Amino acid sequence: MIRTLLLASFVLCWTSEVKLQAQDRPNGSTVRGVVVYSDTGRPLRHARVTLFGNQRAFRTQTASDLRGNFEFENVRKGEYSLIVEAPGLLAPYRNGARVRAAVPNPAYPDISELITNVTVTGIDSVDLKIKAVRGGVITGKVTNDDDQPVPHAEIRLLRRDSGKWVPVWTTWTLADEETQKADATGVYRIAGLPSGDYLVRASEPTLADDDVPGEEDTYSNGSFVVAYHPAAINLKNAQVVSVVAGSETTGVDIRMKQQVLHTLDGTVKFELLGQPGSSVTVTIERSDEVGFSTAINNYTTSANQEGKWQVVGLPAGEYLVTIAGSSVILKDPGNVQFVRSLPKRITVKLQDEKVATLSTSLTLGARVVGRVMLSGKPLARDATMTVGAQPVKDPAVSKTATAQSDKPAFEIGLVSPNGRFSVSPLLAGTYWFTASLPKPDEFYVKSVMRKGIDLMQTPFKLTDELVFDDIVVTLAADLASVEGQVMLPDGDMTVIVAPANEVTRRFNAGTRILEAGAQGKIVFRSAPGEYFIAAVTTAEYKTIASQIHNEYFDKNPDKFLRIKLSAGDKIKDLRVPVMKK
Amino acid sequence: MRFLFLLVLICFPSLAAAQVEKGESTISGRVVYADTGKPVRRATVNLFSSFNLPPERTTSTNNRGDFRFNEVAAGTYFVLAEIPGGLSPLKAFVVTEFGYSSDVDIEQTRVSVDGKNAVRCEVRLVRAGSIRGTITYSDKEPVTGAPLQLFRRKNGVTAPYFVRRVETNDRGMYRIDGLPDGEYFVGVSDSIGRVVFRGPDEDRGVVTSYYPGVGSITEAKSIQVQAGSEVSAINITLGDDRLRQISGVVKWRDSGLPVPLATLALRKMDEPRVDVSFEQYLSANSATAAYEYTLTSDIDFTMLASLPVTSTNVQGEWKFPELPPGKYLLTASATPPHADSPVVDLEGEPRIEVESLMNRHARGPVTVRQFEFTVGDTDLKDVVLEMTDGARISGTVVAEGSSMPNLRLFLKRDGSQIGFTRSYHNRDEGSFVLEGVPAGDVRLEAQVLTGSDSYVKSITLGSQDLMRSPLRVEEGAEITGVRITIGHGLAKLSGRVLFGEGGAPAVGSGVLLVKADPALWHSPTARALAIVNAAGEFVMECPPGDYVVFTWAAGNQPAQSMDEFIRAQATGARRISLQKDEEKQIELTVAKPKQ
16 A cells, blocks of 8 residues: 555656756747557647657657647757657556656567657757557456456566567556556456567465465465466466567466465574674575566565564475574674675475475675775775675676676775774675776775785685674775876867776776867876777767776777886876777 | 645645554455455455545455454544545545535445454445547547546536546546546646746636537537446547637836736636635645545546636736637736746746745735626637736734644635735744735735644734725835734634434434634634534634534535625524634534435
């Protein structure tokens, strides 16, 4: 119910937002058009039409009128993308009402056909004719063994994408963004689907419940009681449903078999502290659905004060249980730290026993501990500096991956105001040390040493629960200073300065974007290291800005000049080339 | 009005966290379909002591239809089973000043336990009625994603009927479920506002067309629904060719300058609405504390009081596109130009974020004006609405022998609250001021917020009694010296309501206490309302004085406005006198509603 309330209040907030027409900015263009259905040619009324700026954060919306016409007034010069949304249409974006920037819908690999590119001069009007394409429809009925409907069964679709099954976002309105429900008679209908192969999955609705145990075999959480079309209890036996955009696939019924339901409970404790794992979160996923993200299925509960938890309503089968601790307070002498424990992942098979019990100890994992020094004193003021441990083998693993994976993950830690840091929890593995400074033109990381070993150049190895301490990070202020000149500048120029090798990237905050001054002059200070440098026109930079990360430099090294800076260098006349197209 | 909603929403979770009293009784049973006797699997089962309070307990049935509440405290309860497609008093109802009203029989599963024993019961779940249809434009293309609006006619009165929000799907099809027997009207609101949730084009809420395709409910065809069966082919052709636009400008009368960001709320006169402001509804029910519960249970309560709203742009211009023909009332509210400039330019885009708009309304003052107009065969263009700064009313608040309570001050005219007028009550200085008051006769109302033993004893201006007579306000006047006197020592009235003398407890009945003096009948602060709980009991607190008492049985709630009801029923109603700090018990009777 709280969710309903929040949604409702969101809607109210949203409606109070007021947009003004920009009559005070007379030099814009009018972008107008008509939306028609591609199959019937008749007007599409009250469709949501959204205009996104390609080069700047801009988004405006309107609706088509009763003749399918829409109009945006006073649109500034620039490149725009226009999308049309309405129930039943192929949708290029996941719920355009909620995202302010254009976030591509992962379920629709080729969205370009659904986006109209609009070039606005700021003077001339733009007239558009948009053809809205009706998607496909899947509809059917969800019933029990005894032919009774399953009212409000939750329906989710998986679409085959490059040989894999990927969850699809299926709704258009603000409510029930992630799920679509069958009606009171068990009938469901999901529209706006692109052509393709689908699996249709139903799960029982979740009912309201208080915490007092009731009748035997009751379960409020129905999300584990799952069936795939036509009557499969797991994904493996599901039948593929083919959908063609513009047509309906009917009779996609789902029969939900009555199954014996099991209970899984457990106790968690923090091993190092000898305390119960209170408020630890326990996430349960069906093993055949792991990796489908939260869109498809998982269920999270938390342990009580005694570290006990329980989940009821589980059919026989295999489950992945992830137990993740919140922060615990660790008292080192004179140094209180909040430390997260290592999440634990356990596969549980429920077969004969009615109740299965897990006892879990959470450990803190390995930690990397040390301090940051500047001019012989602990770094006192720059509390926003972060340090990290980056797995050597797989640097692409995301920072949040520990909850999802058994592999070592990139973890970062904040440097405390007393210069101390602690990075945890870490799995056994080999890591690089990393550091990131908020102001890269003031200080740089000069050295990272542990017991005589240079951690800037050497990776380190962690075993389970190892505390890897006494790391001393030394900062220095004698940056290299560079004065330069863009060769043959063409109007406003932007200069890209990017680290050119692994060591520089790990310690010096990555890419910097500088606005060149009059006649293309630039001045900057930088840590010693190797860099790529090149200039582009500011307008062109905006079109490539989203691509500017490490891969781009590694793929296009010949577009840049490569320079090496040493501590204290004073370079006066660096000639910055304009990037090759 | 929508800002009030937000406040209500924010308050709600604290209610949900109310402490549950534990006993050792067990209430168990089986939920079966009333027609077939077959068990209902996975039904939600709630235990209520009163439908005006959140459920004491909630569980569900297993696959055999069985449920059990353990650890139940002594008391009398309703056992209510709910399933989509089943009748529930909480999922389909009418809301008026008298609280909410549902026709669903709530008496059948009343259970009493002593806190130790175990009781078994059978809960018979009645299948609800439903309405199904398709909504299309004149060229047969579907009206998609449009909300349906339902009205119910009972005892000659047509009122909005609240069920779970239903929208048309991609083919314009809809299905409204959960309906008890009755006569209904179906309308659809195909507004642009539902598509783009902001901007001057927003016009949420006006019913564009009623079944079978007419613009006014007076021409609409009613639909007879029987519980357990479905009425299909309730199709509506929208009549898009008769929709018109009204547009114009809002100006300050004195300067002629445009009014940017004025808020315009529109009401179609023939469209039945919940004729209470939400605030009024809450205050009328405040004696029972947890009034919100029924309104938040899965219902699209945003429909309750949200009129179509738009705002003027920086030039003071506004429009409501696509209105069906008919008479409308437009309420405009605006902040005079000497207040902070409301225009915020965010990243170069002329847009106001929610926060700044809310701040502006919180700071005020806001002036309010009402205009009437008729939409006919043509668009209405260049309609000029003139606003003025409004008058100012100020005075003192005196508390007699008690601490100063929190006061809410508001104005009424012709029985309706004048929205958005700003009031300030300074508790420390014992002063108050109301700003932006429109000219004409107004009623000044002062209400002590709950949680206090105080009440408003009198409101006077010189020799004039403002509780009993309206205040004449001239345009832009400065009225000072109004005196509000606060008394203390509320009386407590409790008792039982029975179906006739010595009859069964009339659970779910309403009890209304109104000051006996007819000159006070207009005032919502001179009333107290209670709903009888599962044990047949009620309790209410009110200022000392002479009262008339009204009762009605559950499902037999008065259809007319409270003012009309009081006027019609006062002669012959039972009278009661309450002294300062008195605790009185009475037994009331009520006629059993005809089945």
